Amino acid sequence: PSYWVVIPAAGIGSRMRADRPKQYLQLAGRTILEHTLDCFLGHPQLMGLVVCLASDDAYWPDLACAIDPRVHRADGGSERADSVLGGLRKLSGLGASDNDWVLVHDAARPNLTIADLNQLLETLADDPVGGLLAVPARDTLKRADTDGRVQETVDRSVIWQAFTPQMFRLGSLREALADALASGVAVTDEASALEWAGYHPRLVEGRADNLKITRPEDLQWLKQRWKS
Numbered sequence: 451p452s453y454w455v456v457i458p459a460a461g462i463g464s465r466m467r468a469d470r471p472k473q474y475l476q477l478a479g480r481t482i483l484e485h486t487l488d489c490f491l492g493h494p495q496l497m498g499l500v501v502c503l504a505s506d507d508a509y510w511p512d513l514a515c516a517i518d519p520r521v522h523r524a525d526g527g528s529e530r531a532d533s534v535l536g537g538l539r540k541l542s543g544l545g546a547s548d549n550d551w552v553l554v555h556d557a558a559r560p561n562l563t564i565a566d567l568n569q570l571l572e573t574l575a576d577d578p579v580g581g582l583l584a585v586p587a588r589d590t591l592k593r594a595d596t597d598g599r600v601q602e603t604v605d606r607s608v609i610w611q612a613f614t615p616q617m618f619r620l621g622s623l624r625e626a627l628a629d630a631l632a633s634g635v636a637v638t639d640e641a642s643a644l645e646w647a648g649y650h651p652r653l654v655e656g657r658a659d660n661l662k663i664t665r666p667e668d669l670q671w672l673k674q675r676w677k678s
């Protein structure tokens with residue numbers, strides 16, 4: 451089956467406190483965003499990829515992948531979910547059908563491996579809903595009050611950390627996101643929109659190092675890791 455990709459890259463990276471949005475910071479000689487796109491552009495089943503960018507983005511035109519014929523741009527929105535929805539609408543204009551698969555992946559998650567990507571594609575190929583890469587909780591988990599006092603220990607065996615890519619059918623994802631946004635529900639990932647619509651996305655266990663670069667120490671950690 452063929453699939454499409456949407457990369458939300460319209461954030462400003464406030465927690466990174468850098469001189470530019472974090473997706474344009476350097477990692478091993480190239481920008482984080484280029485590393486992120488690489489994993490998809492090297493994949494034979496990719497039909498097309500949409501990058502969601504801030505309207506005043508001045509960095510994108512300098513990247514080599516900006517002229518790749520499979521790469522298209524869409525305008526980002528005020529929240530991540532708005533950016534993703536803009537990307538999905540762009541896909542329909544590119545000829546994607548509502549039954550096609552879409553993978554949504556954070557621009558700030560450059561350490562995705564081909565093996566994890568293939569694992570997601572293979573596991574979900576015949577899935578009626580779709581799903582996401584995720585990692586089982588490792589540490590003992592506590593529920594606390596606002597004072598920092600433990601109220602109870604949470605059953606770790608049913609708790610997962612949600613990563614990306616998240617893979618759903620274009621039509622159902624677009625409708626779920628649009629409905630969730632219109633209802634004012636908090637949608638921090640694609641799965642939560644599908645959950646809100648009553649579906650149960652499948653968790654596909656991935657690598658724990660498929661981290662989102664959020665704070666300066668995350669980028670330091672990845673730089674060290676790529677060196678060794």
Ligand code: CTP
Pocket residue numbers: 457458459460461462463464465466472473502526527528529530531533534556557558559662663664
């Ligand atoms: N994103 C987006 N549009 C937004 C907000 C975020 O496309 N309005 C993207 C970011 O570019 C990032 C991904 O969504 O690739 C995950 O968001 P996050 O890690 O929160 O990035 P930022 O919003 O840029 O960072 P911060 O929250 O620290 O400002």
Ligand code: MG
Pocket residue numbers: 461
């Ligand atoms: Mg953010």
